[in-house]
Amino acid sequence: MSVIPAEKLAEIIDVLPILCVDIVMQNAQGEYLLVKRINEPRKDQWWVIGGRVLKGETLEEAARRKVSEETALQVETMQPIGYYEAVAQANPFGLRFQYHAVSVVFMTVVDSFQAVRLDSQSAEWKFAKELPSDFRVRSFNEHGSEESERLEKGFLSKGERGT
Numbered sequence: 271m272s273v274i275p276a277e278k279l280a281e282i283i284d285v286l287p288i289l290c291v292d293i294v295m296q297n298a299q300g301e302y303l304l305v306k307r308i309n310e311p312r313k314d315q316w317w318v319i320g321g322r323v324l325k326g327e328t329l330e331e332a333a334r335r336k337v338s339e340e341t342a343l344q345v346e347t348m349q350p351i352g353y354y355e356a357v358a359q360a361n362p363f364g365l366r367f368q369y370h371a372v373s374v375v376f377m378t379v380v381d382s383f384q385a386v387r388l389d390s391q392s393a394e395w396k397f398a399k400e401l402p403s404d405f406r407v408r409s410f411n412e413h414g415s416e417e418s419e420r421l422e423k424g425f426l427s428k429g430e431r432g433t
Contacts, residue, residue: 287370292320297382305392311358342387352407
């Protein structure tokens with residue numbers, strides 16, 4: 271797995287959305303682990319942990335890496351629950367273009383008694399009763415459409431799928 275140099279990443283972010291993971295971490299009391307971000311986007315805001323998927327990583331590997339890097343916590347199970355898409359004017363480079371990220375959102379349960387050790391991306395952490403109001407996770411099958419249900423059950427023929 272490799273990391274793109276900052277100047278090259280800025281060029282990429284200027285023309286393409288970035289694939290990310292966000293992790294909703296909940297304790298036994300049903301509270302959510304939030305971190306106060308140091309960098310854009312969402313600088314100085316309470317948010318869930320997450321970040322870019324690196325080449326060669328599966329989505330779950332990326333989510334586990336972000337949990338470990340950003341909180342030093344260990345989690346047993348992790349489940350994808352939907353996606354979150356953000357287009358923001360602020361970007362990590364302070365340049366004049368929009369930052370567009372598409373995140374696959376994972377859910378996990380954490381032990382409230384594990385010691386949280388933040389990395390350099392966050393200033394503080396807390397457990398909160400609610401997620402940030404603008405963190406709107408969309409279900410993969412949000413619309414519950416008949417076509418989606420039939421596809422999940424394998425009932426669509428090749429012709430119905432457009433292949």
